Amino acid sequence: MQNDLRIVFMGTPDFAVGILKEMIEAGKNIVGIITAPDKPAGRGRKLMGSAVKEYALSQHLKILQPINLKDESFLKELKDLNANLQVVVAFRMLPKVVWQMPKLGTFNLHASLLPQYRGAAPINWAIINKEEKTGVTTFFIDEKIDTGSIIANKEVLIEKGETAETLHDKLMQKGGELVLETLNLIEKGKAAPKPQPESNSLKDAPKLTSENTRIDWTKPGEDIDAFIRGLSPYPVAWSILHNNNEELKTKIYASNFEKEDHNFESGTIKASKRELKVACDDGYILIKEIQLPGKRKMDIFSLLNGYSFAKDSKLS
DSSP states (O other): OOOOOOEEEEEOSHHHHHHHHHHHHTTOOEEEEEOOOOEEETTTTEEEOOHHHHHHHHTTOOEEOOSOTTOHHHHHHHHHTTOSEEEEESOOOOOHHHHTSSTTOEEEEESSSTTTTEESOHHHHHHHTTOSEEEEEEEEOOSSTTOSOEEEEEEEEOOTTOOHHHHHHHHHHHHHHHHHHHHHHHHTTOOOOBOOOOOSOOOEEOOOOTTTTBOOTTSOHHHHHHHHHHTTTTTOEEEEEEETTEEEEEEEEEEEEEEOOOOOOTTBEEEOSSOEEEEETTEEEEEEEEEOTTSOOEEHHHHHHHOOOOTTOEEO
16 A cells, blocks of 8 residues: 555535445544534524534544634644545535645545536435436535545436435445545545546536525426425425415425326415325426425325315415
8 A cells, every 4th residue: 555544524414424434344443523513402592513423422433513614723733633635425525735735645435427427415406407327526626616636436316206315325325435435536646637628518516505495386397396306305495375365484394296288377276185286387296295384294195185276265
């Protein structure tokens, strides 16, 4: 081996935990964990550690939780870990002083086939845009977001009916494999990073917000169905339910699309005892799982058993 690796791992959510677990089970030398500060969560608003922190504690790893990544005391602690490589998975943008610190550099695992879907939500947008494949990529970090030289990648097919949840789990598994392969290449001195290919047709993966997760019922049914799947189970596609003089922000977790000619305005609700259909451009969206404000998520049969829709109810 040319390089005995001393690794600092940076990450926050469950996706990062899956990768970290693979590294530890493979016997990699993790000398420190950098993760987000604890945040208030739940009804009691108690401070909760990130998923990465909880797992790192179970493995008795050294944990740093900086608020400011340029803070002098944090930079000293990071330097004192004496790492020669940093691995980043689902963390925040790093200042140059941090990613330049280790001798062997800092590489990131991104859940897309770069240069496509640079940004915060690549898993979701790949499904929303009805892609047939996506993947994972490792690359050395540079000054911009997700633009560094590619070390390696792996493809993953997007199956019919795929949700953000199922694709997340597949990419996490494939990402774990890719990170271990990347570590072995670096350890043996065989990593040969290549600049990302130029393209005029790049698709972005911007952060998901309340504005860009609202359903547009005027779109074709296949687009709406993909939109709902791409946002399930988090952060969830939503719409305003107009029913009995109420306006309720309603989350939709699961649906099917039925192509059919009709003369109803988009968003019109057709409810029976067993199904809830919503008119769209070229058919109906059949809602399977839904959540009304202040209620638990429920399947549509449970909802229809105790909730009634007026004849003029609609979603917008």
